[in-house]
Amino acid sequence: MEFRRLTEAEIPGYLQDVPAMQARFSDFDDLDVSEVGDGNLNFVFLVSHRRDPQQTVVVKQAVPYLRVVGQSWPLTRHRMDIETAALRHFRALCPQHLPEVFHADSDMSLVVMERLRDHRILRGALLDGHTFDSVAAHLSTFMAHSLFHGSDLYLTPAAKRDAVKRFTNVELCKITEDLIFTHPYDDSPTNSYNPALPRDAIDRIQRNPLLRAAVGELKYAFMTRAETLLHGDLHVGSVMVSEKETYVIDPEFAFYGPMGFDIGILLANFFLAWYGQGARAPGGADATHTQDWLLRTAAQCWDGFAQQFMQLWQAHEHGGAGFIGRDLDGASAQAYRDAFMRQVFQDSLGFAGCEMVRRVLGLAKVADIADVADPVARASAETGALRLAERLLLQRHQAGSMQDVLTWVRA
Amino acid sequence: MEFRRLTEAEIPGYLQDVPAMQARFSDFDDLDVSEVGDGNLNFVFLVSHRRDPQQTVVVKQAVPYLRVVGQSWPLTRHRMDIETAALRHFRALCPQHLPEVFHADSDMSLVVMERLRDHRILRGALLDGHTFDSVAAHLSTFMAHSLFHGSDLYLTPAAKRDAVKRFTNVELCKITEDLIFTHPYDDSPTNSYNPALPRDAIDRIQRNPLLRAAVGELKYAFMTRAETLLHGDLHVGSVMVSEKETYVIDPEFAFYGPMGFDIGILLANFFLAWYGQGARAPGGADATHTQDWLLRTAAQCWDGFAQQFMQLWQAHEHGGAGFIGRDLDGASAQAYRDAFMRQVFQDSLGFAGCEMVRRVLGLAKVADIADVADPVARASAETGALRLAERLLLQRHQAGSMQDVLTWVRA
Numbered sequence: 064m065e066f067r068r069l070t071e072a073e074i075p076g077y078l079q080d081v082p083a084m085q086a087r088f089s090d091f092d093d094l095d096v097s098e099v100g101d102g103n104l105n106f107v108f109l110v111s112h113r114r115d116p117q118q119t120v121v122v123k124q125a126v127p128y129l130r131v132v133g134q135s136w137p138l139t140r141h142r143m144d145i146e147t148a149a150l151r152h153f154r155a156l157c158p159q160h161l162p163e164v165f166h167a168d169s170d171m172s173l174v175v176m177e178r179l180r181d182h183r184i185l186r187g188a189l190l191d192g193h194t195f196d197s198v199a200a201h202l203s204t205f206m207a208h209s210l211f212h213g214s215d216l217y218l219t220p221a222a223k224r225d226a227v228k229r230f231t232n233v234e235l236c237k238i239t240e241d242l243i244f245t246h247p248y249d250d251s252p253t254n255s256y257n258p259a260l261p262r263d264a265i266d267r268i269q270r271n272p273l274l275r276a277a278v279g280e281l282k283y284a285f286m287t288r289a290e291t292l293l294h295g296d297l298h299v300g301s302v303m304v305s306e307k308e309t310y311v312i313d314p315e316f317a318f319y320g321p322m323g324f325d326i327g328i329l330l331a332n333f334f335l336a337w338y339g340q341g342a343r344a345p346g347g348a349d350a351t352h353t354q355d356w357l358l359r360t361a362a363q364c365w366d367g368f369a370q371q372f373m374q375l376w377q378a379h380e381h382g383g384a385g386f387i388g389r390d391l392d393g394a395s396a397q398a399y400r401d402a403f404m405r406q407v408f409q410d411s412l413g414f415a416g417c418e419m420v421r422r423v424l425g426l427a428k429v430a431d432i433a434d435v436a437d438p439v440a441r442a443s444a445e446t447g448a449l450r451l452a453e454r455l456l457l458q459r460h461q462a463g464s465m466q467d468v469l470t471w472v473r474a
Numbered sequence: 475m476e477f478r479r480l481t482e483a484e485i486p487g488y489l490q491d492v493p494a495m496q497a498r499f500s501d502f503d504d505l506d507v508s509e510v511g512d513g514n515l516n517f518v519f520l521v522s523h524r525r526d527p528q529q530t531v532v533v534k535q536a537v538p539y540l541r542v543v544g545q546s547w548p549l550t551r552h553r554m555d556i557e558t559a560a561l562r563h564f565r566a567l568c569p570q571h572l573p574e575v576f577h578a579d580s581d582m583s584l585v586v587m588e589r590l591r592d593h594r595i596l597r598g599a600l601l602d603g604h605t606f607d608s609v610a611a612h613l614s615t616f617m618a619h620s621l622f623h624g625s626d627l628y629l630t631p632a633a634k635r636d637a638v639k640r641f642t643n644v645e646l647c648k649i650t651e652d653l654i655f656t657h658p659y660d661d662s663p664t665n666s667y668n669p670a671l672p673r674d675a676i677d678r679i680q681r682n683p684l685l686r687a688a689v690g691e692l693k694y695a696f697m698t699r700a701e702t703l704l705h706g707d708l709h710v711g712s713v714m715v716s717e718k719e720t721y722v723i724d725p726e727f728a729f730y731g732p733m734g735f736d737i738g739i740l741l742a743n744f745f746l747a748w749y750g751q752g753a754r755a756p757g758g759a760d761a762t763h764t765q766d767w768l769l770r771t772a773a774q775c776w777d778g779f780a781q782q783f784m785q786l787w788q789a790h791e792h793g794g795a796g797f798i799g800r801d802l803d804g805a806s807a808q809a810y811r812d813a814f815m816r817q818v819f820q821d822s823l824g825f826a827g828c829e830m831v832r833r834v835l836g837l838a839k840v841a842d843i844a845d846v847a848d849p850v851a852r853a854s855a856e857t858g859a860l861r862l863a864e865r866l867l868l869q870r871h872q873a874g875s876m877q878d879v880l881t882w883v884r885a
Contacts, residue, residue, distance in 0.1 A: 215697045220644050220651070223697075228639065233631050240631070249799030270802050272809035279798040279810035280817070286626045286634075290698045387690040388660030391681050398683035399690035406691070 064170045066140065068126050071096040074108050078122070081175065083166045088118050103131035103427070104138070104315065109178065119180060120165060125172040125315075139234050140172035142315045147174045148229060149317035152292065156208040160201055160311055179310055182303040189299065189336055190430060192349050194356040201309035202302065202329065203367030210322045210368075211375045213292030216386055227289050232318040235295070236286070239316065243417050244282035247425040248275055254424050257445055259438035264446045267453060268420055277456040278420075281413045289319035297325045298332040298418070298429070323410025326368060330411060331418035332429065333361040334472055335448055339431030342444035358472060362465040365411065369404055376400060409459045412468065416455030419448050475581045477551065479537050482507040485519050489533070492586065494577045499529050514542035514838070515549070515726065520589065530591060531576060536583040536726075550645050551583035553726045558585045559640060560728035563703065567619040571612055571722055590721055593714040600710065600747055601841060603760050605767040612720035613713065613740065614778025621733045621779075622786045624703035627797055638700050643729040646706070647697070650727065654828050655693035658836040659686060665835050668856055670849035675857045678864060679831055688867040689831075692824045700730035708736045709743040709829070709840075734821025737779060741822060742829035743840065744772040745883055746859055750842030753855035769883060773876040776822070780815055787811060820870045823879065827866030830859050 069077055078084045079091040088094070093113045100107035105125050112118035125143040129136035147167040154161035162177040185198065215223055246253050248269050256265060268274060294301065295316025303310040337357045344350040380386070380396065390396040422429045423445045432448065435441040454471050462468055480488055489495045490502040499505070504524045511518035516536050523529035536554040540547035558578040565572035573588040596609065626634055657664050659680050667676060679685060705712065706727025714721040748768045755761040791797070791807065801807040833840045834856045843859065846852040865882050873879055 215694065220648055220697070224642055224644050228642075231635055231639075233635050237631055245795075245799040249795065250802060251799070270806075272803060272805040275798055275801075275806035276810040276813040280813060282798070283626065283814070286631070287701045288698050289700050384656075384660065387686055387693070388656040388662070390686075391661060392683060394683040395681070395686035399687040402687040402691060403694070 064168070066127075066171055068106070069108075069122075069124055069171075069173070071098055071108065074110055074122055077171075078110065078120070078175070081166050084120070084175070087120060087165065088112060089115065100130070104129060104142070106130070111178070116180075119178045120175050121162075121178045123174050123176070127172075142232070142235055143167075143172040143174060144169050145230060145232050145235075145317055146313070146315040149292070149294070149314035150174070150176070152213075153205070153209050153294070153311065153314065156212055157205050157311075160205045160309055162310055162312060179303050179305075179312075182305045182308065182310060184300055185302040185304045185309075186299040186332070186336075186430060188304060189353065189357075190339075190434070192353060194353060194360075195304050195306065195309070197307060198302070198304060198309050199360045199363030199367055202311075203364050204371060205309075205311055206297075206325060206329075206364070206368045207371035207375060209294065210291045210325065211372050211379075213319070214290055214322070216376055217379055226292060227319045230292055230318050232295070232316065235316045236318055236320075239295070240282060240286065242426055243421045244278060244285060247421040247423075248278055253426045255426065255428075256424060257438055257442050259442035260423075260445050261442070264442075264449050265424060268424065268449055271453075274453060274456050277413065277459075278417060281410075281417055281456075284321050284410065285324060285414075288321040290321050291319065292317060293320045293322075293325045295320070295325070297329045299329070299336065300429075321410055321414075322407050323412075324414045326365065326407070326411035327414025327416075328418050329364060330361050331415035331422070331452075332431075333357045333364075334415065334451060335419060335422055335429050336431040337472060338444040338448045338451075339429070339435060341447070342432070342435045342437075342440040358469050362469060365408070365465045369408070373400060373404065409462070412455045412459035412462055416452040416459070419452035419455070423448050423452075475579070477538075477582055479517070480519075480533075480535055480582070480584070482509055482519065485521055485533055488582075489521065489531070489586070492577050495531070495586070498531060498576065499523060500526065511541070514540060515553075516541060522589070527591075530589045531586050532573075532589045534585050534587070538583075553643070553646055554578075554583040554585060555580050556641060556643050556646075556728055557724070557726040560703070560705070560725035561585070561587070563624075564616070564620050564705070564722065564725065567623055568616050571616045571720055573721055573723060590714050590716075590723075593716045593719065593721060595711055596713040596715045596720075597710040597743070597747075597841060599715060600764065600768075601750075601845070603764060605764060605771075606715050606717065606720070608718060609713070609715060609720050610771045610774030611778055613722075614775050615782060616720075616722055617708075617736060617740075617775070617779045618782035618786060620705065621702045621736065622783050622790075624730070625701055625733070627787055628790060637703060638730045641703055641729050643706070643727065646727045647729055647731075650706070651693060651697065653837055654832045655689060655696060658832040658834075659689055664837045666837065666839075667835060668849055668853050670853035671834075671856050672853070675853075675860055676835060679835065679860055682864075685864060685867050688824065688870075689828060692821075692828055692867075695732050695821065696735060696825075699732040701732050702730065703728060704731045704733075704736045706731070706736070708740045710740070710747065711840075732821055732825075733818050734823075735825045737776065737818070737822035738825025738827075739829045740775060741772050742826035742833070743842075744768045744775075745826065745862060746830060746833055746840050747842040748883060749855040749859045749862075750840070750846060752858070753843070753846045753848075753851040769880050773880060776819070776876045780819070784811060784815065820873070823866045823870035823873055827863040827870070830863035830866070834859050834863075 074096045075091045075094045095113050096108050096110050098108050108122040110120050125140050127140045128134045129138045150164050164176045166175040294314045301313045337354050340350045340354050385396045387399050432444045485507045486502045486505045505521055506524050507519050507521050509519050519533040521531050536551050538551045539545045540549050561575050575587045577586040705725045712724045748765050751761045751765045796807045798810050843855045
């Protein structure tokens with residue numbers, strides 16, 4: 064089928080011809096379709112049967128340009144193949160945390176998948192004052208399984224090579240390279256600054272050679288270190304939650320990169336929300352409750368990830384030669400694992416710093432801070448976030464644990 | 475053409491049918507062909523006209539197994555495509571340091587190239603007491619150009635992706651992973667130890683958790699960090715020299731890996747030769763002359779590489795935004811370059827340590843030490859080499875310059 068962008072009106076007819084949809088819809092005559100894509104890249108349609116809303120799916124279609132900009136910014140439709148492959152790959156590892164893919168159409172750059180009816184985007188839920196006790200356990204499980212099973216610690220070299228090729232994602236990586244690692248630091252015209260943010264706070268980021276060198280190292284790591292299959296955009300807008308369940312969505316930025324990138328993006332978004340909460344209702348009981356939850360959850364995400372990743376690794380190597388070869392003294396395998404986790408931790412902190420800077424100075428903001436109405440209150444959150452980012456970038460090698468980092472946040 | 479292994483007698487007939495050979499040979503009736511491959515992988519034929527020895531080429535053919543082991547160790551013939559592509563790529567960058575490729579035949583896994591008649595393998599020349607004033611300048615030029623131009627500092631992301639794919643070399647990388655990074659450390663049956671080498675010297679390598687962890691980090695870096703197109707086996711047996719010229723050959727291990735790997739392998743081979751020279755004629759004037767040259771050359775290789783690499787980088791970014799973006803304070807681009815070079819230096823020292831260990835404990839030795847007839851004298855060289863390797867692996871982050879490292883060698 065030749066690619067064409069589907070309208071709401073065309074969706075029922077399209078679905079009717081998809082064999083897998085026969086099992087999901089009793090008929091296609093009375094479907095409600097609404098386009099709800101609020102992202103920058105794609106069109107997203109919620110489809111449900113008017114008489115039986117349990118009959119429902121999501122249709123997501125990529126167009127050959129960046130939606131938020133228009134046809135003047137061409138972007139490969141192939142990204143939908145990568146997103147679909149990543150959804151299936153991650154779901155095979157963690158079925159409880161990924162939506163099911165019912166149908167994928169490469170020609171049409173389209174995927175039909177499970178609709179998470181009882182779930183909402185985590186960022187919005189947090190802004191509304193909700194917190195979720197299981198999110199840390201769920202997201203750390205997702206990260207441990209996804210980051211371990213894509214890596215050389217688990218795959219054979221040939222399987223790893225094939226995976227790296229399948230998930231080569233140059234165009235979307237370029238967006239990250241520009242928008243996360245470059246533009247926020249070089250005063251790019253794509254940046255936007257809160258007028259109330261003091262120039263000095265911006266200069267501390269953009270005109271500090273040591274900080275710029277640290278960001279350069281992390282950009283280079285992002286571009287060269289093909290460690291594992293990343294989600295690639297694991298912020299709290301890519302997470303859907305209910306009271307008991309947590310789902311990860313939108314892995315169109317998936318590619319082989321450094322483990323710390325996914326972890327760092329996630330941690331940064333909890334920290335950004337912490338500063339945003341502080342600026343909304345400083346000292347209020349609700350804000351304090353959410354802020355406490357945010358820091359606790361950030362710490363549990365790392366700690367839970369580290370613990371489960373280590374368990375998966377030890378179990379995989381149990382009884383045989385491990386990554387370093389046979390462990391002759393009984394302490395070497397663990398010494399390497401400890402060194403490995405230290406490196407991932409420090410990388411995560413560095414990438415968290417990059418994410419925090421770009422959400423304050425760069426093109427794409429986060430509602431947690433950007434929606435704070437008073438520019439002065441917003442600038443106070445932004446200044447705090449930039450100070451933490453500075454510390455994450457420059458002192459990441461000195462942090463021994465998440466408790467150290469939480470001290471930095473509260474400072 | 476279907477693959478078949480050529481014999482000496484078949485070479486003239488094969489060459490006669492190659493158009494490019496018409497310009498190199500007046501006729502094909504009186505060619506002298508001798509198979510001289512002393513490597514572990516391939517067959518190498520020297521071909522020259524008996525009446526006019528200036529008419530001469532080298533034919534190199536890969537067979538679908540590891541030559542040194544036989545058909546029981548299958549190995550992709552595709553490696554010759556990679557070797558040929560690497561030879562051409564490196565020659566385009568440094569025509570003065572790579573032999574010319576006259577003809578490549580993918581079906582036959584064969585390459586016909588320039589014969590370096592007046593040159594000999596550097597390792598053998600050093601063992602015969604020769605030294606060469608230009609080798610450091612030449613090899614540092616080769617490394618600076620090859621390592622820079624394959625990297626993200628020079629290539630666009632799309633060009634880099636294509637290069638990574640073209641030079642994916644899983645099978646030969648696996649040999650390195652096993653023989654350099656794993657077997658020497660886990661007392662593998664493929665190892666061989668000088669009976670006069672004290673068990674304690676071996677245990678200091680194989681049963682030191684911190685050292686094993688350091689080697690694990692370097693193995694992981696080798697497997698995951700796709701920084702640039704490496705030669706992949708840049709020891710002094712892959713270098714041919716005359717009084718005035720230096721050529722790099724045999725890049726069949728070429729792949730996208732960490733820059734420090736090529737540099738470290740080369741440095742290690744100078745250090746190994748230094749210990750070998752010391753064991754052959756300790757204190758003798760000739761040995762001392764060669765030893766001084768070895769350390770001077772090692773230092774000049776790094777220093778020359780670092781200087782030229784930096785020049786290439788600065789020239790490439792002159793007048794525009796560099797890798798980190800625009801340099802707003804005039805000091806950030808250089809701060810990043812300095813941090814980058816420190817990382818490459820420390821990586822190089824670590825990889826040098828790995829190469830030294832594997833040449834003493836592993837399967838593939840170096841003649842510099844292995845040919846020392848007296849086992850006790852040999853063990854003394856080996857012990858020294860292992861001690862230096864230990865330091866390179868454990869203290870690489872503390873070395874500020876090559877002068878520090880030379881102090882370690884002499885210690």
